[in-house]
Amino acid sequence: MYEEVGTTTEGDLVINVGPQHPATHGVLHLVITLNGETIKKVEPHLGYIHRSIEKMCESLSYRQFIYVTSRMDYLSSHINNHACALCVEKGLQVEIPPRAQVIRILMDELTRIASHELWWGAMAMDLGAFTPFFHAFRERESINDIMEETCGARLTMNYMVPGGVMQDIHPNFQKRVKDFLVQYKKKIHEYDELVTGNIIFQNRMKGIGYLSPEDAISYGCTGPAARGSGVSSDIRKLYPYEIYDKLEFDEVLETAGDSFARYMVRIREMQQSIRIIEQLIDNIPEGDFQAKTKAVLKLPKGEFYTRVETARGELGVYIVSEGGTTPYRIKFRSPGFSNLSVLDHIARGSKIGDLVAMMGTLDLVIPDIDR
Amino acid sequence: MWSFRHIANEIHAWLSANFNPTLTLIIEMVLAGVAVIGLFAALGLVLVLMERRVAAWIQIRLGPNRVGPKGLLQSLADTLKLIVKEGLTPDGADKLMFNVAPFIAMIVAMLLMAPIAFAKDFQLWDLNIGVLFVSAVSSLMVISILMAGWSSNNKYSLLGAMRSGAQIVSYELSAGLSILTIVVFTGSLQVSDIIHAQADGWWIFKGHLPVWIAFVIFIIAVTAETNRAPFDLAEAESELTAGFHTEYSGMKFALFFLAEYINVFIVCAIGATLFLGGWMPFHIGNWEGFNRVMDYIPSSIWFFGKTFFLIFVIMWFRWTFPRLRIDQLLNLEWKYLLPISMINLLVATAMAILGWHF
Numbered sequence: 001m002y003e004e005v006g007t008t009t010e011g012d013l014v015i016n017v018g019p020q021h022p023a024t025h026g027v028l029h030l031v032i033t034l035n036g037e038t039i040k041k042v043e044p045h046l047g048y049i050h051r052s053i054e055k056m057c058e059s060l061s062y063r064q065f066i067y068v069t070s071r072m073d074y075l076s077s078h079i080n081n082h083a084c085a086l087c088v089e090k091g092l093q094v095e096i097p098p099r100a101q102v103i104r105i106l107m108d109e110l111t112r113i114a115s116h117e118l119w120w121g122a123m124a125m126d127l128g129a130f131t132p133f134f135h136a137f138r139e140r141e142s143i144n145d146i147m148e149e150t151c152g153a154r155l156t157m158n159y160m161v162p163g164g165v166m167q168d169i170h171p172n173f174q175k176r177v178k179d180f181l182v183q184y185k186k187k188i189h190e191y192d193e194l195v196t197g198n199i200i201f202q203n204r205m206k207g208i209g210y211l212s213p214e215d216a217i218s219y220g221c222t223g224p225a226a227r228g229s230g231v232s233s234d235i236r237k238l239y240p241y242e243i244y245d246k247l248e249f250d251e252v253l254e255t256a257g258d259s260f261a262r263y264m265v266r267i268r269e270m271q272q273s274i275r276i277i278e279q280l281i282d283n284i285p286e287g288d289f290q291a292k293t294k295a296v297l298k299l300p301k302g303e304f305y306t307r308v309e310t311a312r313g314e315l316g317v318y319i320v321s322e323g324g325t326t327p328y329r330i331k332f333r334s335p336g337f338s339n340l341s342v343l344d345h346i347a348r349g350s351k352i353g354d355l356v357a358m359m360g361t362l363d364l365v366i367p368d369i370d371r
Numbered sequence: 372m373w374s375f376r377h378i379a380n381e382i383h384a385w386l387s388a389n390f391n392p393t394l395t396l397i398i399e400m401v402l403a404g405v406a407v408i409g410l411f412a413a414l415g416l417v418l419v420l421m422e423r424r425v426a427a428w429i430q431i432r433l434g435p436n437r438v439g440p441k442g443l444l445q446s447l448a449d450t451l452k453l454i455v456k457e458g459l460t461p462d463g464a465d466k467l468m469f470n471v472a473p474f475i476a477m478i479v480a481m482l483l484m485a486p487i488a489f490a491k492d493f494q495l496w497d498l499n500i501g502v503l504f505v506s507a508v509s510s511l512m513v514i515s516i517l518m519a520g521w522s523s524n525n526k527y528s529l530l531g532a533m534r535s536g537a538q539i540v541s542y543e544l545s546a547g548l549s550i551l552t553i554v555v556f557t558g559s560l561q562v563s564d565i566i567h568a569q570a571d572g573w574w575i576f577k578g579h580l581p582v583w584i585a586f587v588i589f590i591i592a593v594t595a596e597t598n599r600a601p602f603d604l605a606e607a608e609s610e611l612t613a614g615f616h617t618e619y620s621g622m623k624f625a626l627f628f629l630a631e632y633i634n635v636f637i638v639c640a641i642g643a644t645l646f647l648g649g650w651m652p653f654h655i656g657n658w659e660g661f662n663r664v665m666d667y668i669p670s671s672i673w674f675f676g677k678t679f680f681l682i683f684v685i686m687w688f689r690w691t692f693p694r695l696r697i698d699q700l701l702n703l704e705w706k707y708l709l710p711i712s713m714i715n716l717l718v719a720t721a722m723a724i725l726g727w728h729f
Contacts, residue, residue, distance in 0.1 A: 128694025
């Protein structure tokens with residue numbers, strides 16, 4: 001992957017960015033080779049937060065292992081849980097009640113908005129603007145409050161279980177979500193005024209970190225990183241799960257392929273999530289919130305794979321079962337890992353400041369990369 | 372009217388009566404030095420607190436509000452913490468340069484206090500090249516930053532220092548040229564002359580377009596010169612952790628921190644003096660009554676009011692804009708600000724010769 005020979009020459013400056021560095025948002029370690037301010041090579045070193053989640057899951061039952069996955073991409077823990085629950089359900093071949101399906105999608109989309117909010121603030125902070133972070137947290141707080149009321153947790157919800165959701169939604173849920181929608185629509189223009197329309201911001205983003213559609217595909221980029229280059233990769237559209245095929249929403253595509261395109265994809269995706277929530281919030285069907293499942297789950301012998309669209313891209317869950325109560329092998333295909341691998345390719349030849357901005361637009365969550 | 376000049380005269384008379392002239396001069400110099408250090412410390416505390424409260428206000432949060440009444444003692448607590456903290460010197464550092472650099476930053480900031488007129492007749496040193504003195508001394512700041520960055524033996528520090536060197540040297544030109552605009556109109560480099568020339572109206576009101584352009588360029592250039600966001604590339608937290616002062620801790624870091632805030636105060640004071648009339652009250656033509664009322668407001672309030680307004684504007688920049696990239700920063704200066712300020716200076720000179728200003 002790296003051209004080890006001949007890239008680092010005498011006189012080049014080699015800098016270790018991380019594992020403790022304000023720009024990496026976690027324990028990512030980048031070894032960058034500089035010529036003055038210009039980047040010659042970026043080499044990510046991983047493993048600082050490796051907890052061997054996949055191995056841990058092999059000794060946990062099919063109900064238990066879902067909770068561990070909340071700690072992978074902790075900003076979209078609902079969606080991680082959702083992917084695992086879907087995979088187990090595929091093996092069990094249970095029918096999910098419509099109410100549970102709708103609740104799951106509502107939670108997923110709220111999570112997606114919350115995750116993009118945090119990304120927006122952190123990305124502006126990477127560029128040196130501190131204020132957007134607090135503006136983003138204002139809206140994110142309301143989502144966290146909604147989550148806290150229904151799920152009992154604000155970050156690692158563990159709300160999805162095989163067969164549905166753990167408990168019914170809180171009586172206040174619908175009202176608070178509607179309040180949030182009103183508040184969000186009132187404030188959304190501030191985002192454009194403060195950041196998107198800023199001339200400095202646009203100069204920092206446009207034409208920077210170009211990723212061609214071919215490279216996006218060959219590096220395995222998914223999510224907003226790929227859609228910024230015009231590669232259609234929204235799992236909700238391509239391989240719909242739950243009732244996504246019955247909902248009206250657009251797959252957001254930008255064709256420029258630069259940092260600004262990836263930025264705009266996420267900004268517009270938040271609007272689409274709002275659209276989905278608006279369609280569902282008044283139409284939550286009555287009924288059970290959980291299908292009847294056995295106390296001890298046993299998957300039949302075989303291999304099961306499901307994929308969902310998290311806030312960062314495609315999350316795949318691959319379970320190999322020998323017919324016992326615990327999985328024989330579990331493999332997660334995390335979006336962050338493939339998106340990080342493209343960093344060296346797009347960063348070469350640009351300045352240090354741009355590297356930070358590109359890392360921002362790839363929206364890296366380190367525990368998701370290391371697992 | 373009562374002014375600071377009276378106190379100074381009283382002290383001078385008392386000292387002259389009791390000591391011989393040489394001793395009197397020495398005591399007066401010591402008193403002035405103590406006054407500057409006192410003002411220095413007080414300004415540092417006030418500005419740090421102000422920055423945090425302004426930031427909090429812009430960011431819809433409360434800011435420091437626990438230490439003392441309404442958080443007013445927060446800066447004192449922070450200072451205490453920094454004083455008792457260990458001042459580390461890295462192993463591979465150039466010890467002498469590493470330890471001297473913060474003091475150079477401090478000395479530069481203190482020297483710049485000398486020609487500033489804080490109120491009517493209250494100025495430490497009204498030398499006849501006051502404005503030139505300010506531009507000359509303020510460029511020494513870059514030496515302390517380069518020393519700090521080079522001697523730390525840290526790559527981040529080095530990068531930060533190099534950026535800062537390029538930045539300060541470039542933006543000095545624009546700042547100098549916009550100061551020259553006012554010097555051309557006034558015909559003097561002396562601070563007191565410049566202020567007295569604005570008795571019938573501040574330059575920002577009677578200088579027409581050239582002075583407005585010069586004012587805007589001045590504010591941009593001094594924001595860059597003091598390494599404040601959106602031009603804070605020398606520190607660039609998200610890129611270079613803390614830039615040139617990455618390795619500094621304790622009081623040595625505090626000196627850099629303090630020098631930054633004092634520099635902000637000084638450039639704003641210079642801006643207020645040149646463009647907004649310094650301590651000169653706001654006067655409108657022949658409105659005798661109005662002008663008398665304005666005169667009753669003490670001159671120090673006028674000066675500090677204008678200065679703190681400019682400081683607020685610079686803080687507002689910091690908490691609103693993202694940071695520029697190094698090549699964009701230099702492009703802005705060399706391709707836009709410098710040519711504009713040169714043409715602006717030519718226009719201003721023509722106007723001054725033809726007498727087109729009020």
